[in-house]
Amino acid sequence: MSSTHQASEIVIVGGGIYGTSLAYQLAKAGKSVTLLEAGEIAGGASGGPGERGVRTNGRDFRELPVCALSLELWSHYQQAFEGGVGYRRIGGIKVFDIPYGHREHEVMGRMHAMAAAQSSLGAPSEVWSRDETLSREPELAAGIIGAVYCPNDGVGDHTFATQQFAKEAAKAGVSIRTQAKVEEIIHTRGVATGVRLAGGEVVPVGERLVIVANAGAQTLLQPIFKPHEFSPVWNLMPQMHYVSNPLNKKVNHLISHAHRRLAVKQIPDGTLMLSGGAHVAHTPEGLWKGSLSSMTQNVTDAIMTFPFIDHSTFMKADASRIETVAADQIPLIGQTETLANTLYGYAWSGHGFAISLGFTKLMTDWITSGSKPEALEAFSPTRFHKPAALLRSAEVSRAA
Structure with a gap:
């Protein structure tokens, strides 16, 4: 089946927080944009119940400058959009x-x-003593000796935020197509000219093709990647646990622990959301299998951090969203060598929601200016190959 549609300047594949916020920013920059989503908006890792952390605290230092930019944008859009973005x-x-x-x-x-x-890299941080920490979070276990505090950190309703960006993108003129699974990139003479959907339709590409489909990105890019563009990634399914709060205790901040795989959030209805622990099994079809061992580990870590949680009742678990993780647990962002007009971003590694708006702002700048921002260099897949190539070059020089 051939295309009957006029090519948009930009075609984006993936309707999560990256695809929708990028579409919105590009439309506001004057670009014509088509967004293609295989399922529904926020149907992948950007969706699900509860809230996500929007944090700089404890991040990989390479991410911090981009994350600082992202936090400014979360605050901006919370004020700028009617209804906010759930931040x-x-x-x-x-x-x-x-x-x-x-x-x-x-x-x-x-x-x-x-x-x-963290402070020097754009994320204001301060050390709290034991007494100061317990004065701010009195329900914490007595064994803590202090904390690192980031005042700009927060939480966000990821499903709502993604849907809000899709709504505002549509108002700005973006054509959003759901149930539009992309199966192949069509190209000629080193340029992507279209993408073929599962039903056979070809959606034409004008100026740029951008792949931000996360779990499906590397498979879609595989036929056009050169060997050194592949990156070591794998998929996992994080499990979120929700427990009651019968004692009506208050958790005042986004909480993480330096020595435990734990994040604790109190969502607006008072429920406690526990995440960051062990993951669950999944099938090739993306179905998840609950894990009692994962739940036990996560809940035990939570009780050791906040003893009052021992009085809670287990409410539900959710592990329905596949996440792609890079070997060094920071994202992959680049431009394919084979197709000069094709950009990509994926492997958000379980913490990409918070940093998304910074990345999509930088990708918008890249597309509109034609120059790759220096801040994105750390996320190039060449980081897994370039050091070895440099070493081989040095060995050859010594031999000569």
């Missing part, structure tokens, strides 16, 4: 205790070094 700036703390075999001066040194590095 709440409540501050975030990473709490520290002294694990077995460690020494207090080591842990305190790590806290101060972490806060200093």
Whole structure:
């Protein structure tokens, strides 16, 4: 089946927070945009119940400048969009205790070094003493020795935010097509000219093709990638747990723990959301299988951090969203060598929601200016191949 549609300047594949916010920003920059989503908007990793952390605290240092930009944009769009984007700036703390075999001066040194590095990279951070931490979060376990506090951190309703960006993108003129699964990139003479949908229709591409479909991105790009463009990634299914709060206790911040795989959020209805722990099994079809061991580990870590949670009742679990993770757990963003007009971003590694608006702003700048922002260099897939190539070059030089 051939296309009967006029080519948009930009065709975006993927209707999550990356695709919708990028579509909106490009439309506002004057581009004609078509957004293609295989299912429904926010139907993948950008959707689901509860809230996501919008944090800088504890991030990979390479991400922090982009994340700082992203937090500014979350605040901006919360005010600019009618109804906001579901963003709440409540501050975030990473709490520290002294694990077995460690020494207090080591842990305190790590806290101060972490806060200093984060602050210098665009994420204001400060160290709280034990007393100050417990005054701000009195329900924490007595064994903590302090925390690193990031006042600009917060939480966001990821499904609502994604839908809001889709709504505003449509108002700005973006053509959004759901149930439009892309199966093949059509190209000629080093340029992507269209994408073929599952039903055979070809959607034409004008100026740029952008692939931000996360779990499906590398498979779609595989036929046009050169060997060194492939990156070591895998898929997982994070499990979120929701428990009641019968004692009506208050968790005042976005909470993470330095030595446990744990994040604790109190969503607006008072329910406690526990995440960050072990994951669950999944099938090739994307179906998930609940895991009692995952639940036990996550809930135990939560109770050790907030003892009052031991009084809670388990409400539900959700692990229905596939996430793609890179080997070094930071995203992959680049331009294909074979097709000069094709950009991509994927492998958000389980924490991409918070940083999304920074990345899509930089990708918008790239597309509109024609120059790749320096801030994106750290996320190129060449990071997995370039060091070895440089070493081989040095060896050849020495031999000569």
